[in-house]
Amino acid sequence: MSQLKSVQEKLRLVRVLRLLKKTYTYEELSKITGLPITVLNRYVRGKVLPSAERTKELLDLLLPYINIEEEVRKRIKFDEYGFFDNMPVLSDTALMSLIAEDVASRYMDKNVDKVLTAATDGIALGVHVARELSVDVVYAKKKKEVGVEKFYEVSYVPSASGSVTTLYLPQWALKKGENVLIVDDVIRSGETQRALLEMCRRAGAKPVGMFFLISVGDVIDHLKKDYSIPVESLIRLE
Numbered sequence: 303m304s305q306l307k308s309v310q311e312k313l314r315l316v317r318v319l320r321l322l323k324k325t326y327t328y329e330e331l332s333k334i335t336g337l338p339i340t341v342l343n344r345y346v347r348g349k350v351l352p353s354a355e356r357t358k359e360l361l362d363l364l365l366p367y368i369n370i371e372e373e374v375r376k377r378i379k380f381d382e383y384g385f386f387d388n389m390p391v392l393s394d395t396a397l398m399s400l401i402a403e404d405v406a407s408r409y410m411d412k413n414v415d416k417v418l419t420a421a422t423d424g425i426a427l428g429v430h431v432a433r434e435l436s437v438d439v440v441y442a443k444k445k446k447e448v449g450v451e452k453f454y455e456v457s458y459v460p461s462a463s464g465s466v467t468t469l470y471l472p473q474w475a476l477k478k479g480e481n482v483l484i485v486d487d488v489i490r491s492g493e494t495q496r497a498l499l500e501m502c503r504r505a506g507a508k509p510v511g512m513f514f515l516i517s518v519g520d521v522i523d524h525l526k527k528d529y530s531i532p533v534e535s536l537i538r539l540e
C-alpha cells in the first residue's frame with residue numbers, strides 16, 4: 303500500500319470513529335474493538351494514529367456499525383409542511399466525507415474531470431466529492447457576479463413558482479470534452495439539474511453521471527432514461 307493510501311485509510315478510520323461517537327459511548331466502542339477507551343480517545347482526538355495493520359482491523363470491525371443511509375435519514379428533520387432541513391446532514395463533515403468516499407468509488411472509473419453543482423446547498427457535497435476524486439468543483443449560481451466576463455446562462459420556470467429562474471456559470475468553469483459528474487443535495491423536479499445538463503451541452507462537456515443525497519419521487523428515473531447516464535441517489539423519498 304502506498305504511503306498516501308495508508309494515511310488516507312487512517313484518516314478514514316478517524317472519521318468512522320468520530321461518526322460512531324455520536325451514537326455510541328466510548329465504553330461501547332471499547333467493547334466492539336477490544337481496545338481501551340484511552341486509546342480510542344487518542345485516535346478520535348488525532349493525538350495518535352493507529353498502525354496500518356490496526357487501521358484495517360478496526361475498519362473491518364467498525365464499518366458494519368455504520369449505515370450511511372440510516373445516518374442521513376435520522377438527520378433529516380421535516381417541518382409541519384413536509385419540508386425538510388438538510389443542514390444536519392450537510393454540516394456533518396465526518397458523515398459527508400464517508401458519503402463522498404462512497405460516491406467517488408462509484409464514479410472512479412468514469413475519468414471525472416470536474417464536479418458540477420448548483421449553489422447554495424449543492425456546494426458542500428460537491429466539495430467533498432471533488433476532493434475524494436482529486437478534481438475541481440464548480441457551481442452555478444442564481445446571481446450574475448461582477449468580474450466574470452462570459453457566462454453560461456440557462457433559464458427555466460420552476461414548476462412550483464410563476465417566475466423565471468436563471469443559473470449562471472462562468473464559461474471558463476467548463477471546458478469542451480471534460481467529463482462532468484453532477485451532484486446536488488436534493489433533486490425534486492429535476493429542473494435545476496436539467497439546467498446543469500444544458501450548461502454541459504453548451505460547453506461541449508460530457509456528463510458522465512449524477513448523484514444526489516436525496517431524490518423525491520421518480521425524478522431520477524426520468525433523467526436516467528432521457529440522458530442514458532448513471533443517475534443515483536442515496537435516499538429516495540416518496
Ligand SMILES: O=P(O)(O)OC[C@H]1O[C@H](OP(=O)(O)OP(=O)(O)O)[C@H](O)[C@@H]1O
Pocket residue numbers: 420421422423424486487488489490491492493494495
Ligand atoms: O430538483 P429541483 O426542483 O430543481 O430542486 C433541487 C434544487 O433545490 C435546492 O436548491 P434551491 O433552488 O432551493 O437553492 P438553495 O440551494 O440556494 O437553497 C437544491 O439544493 C437543489 O439545487
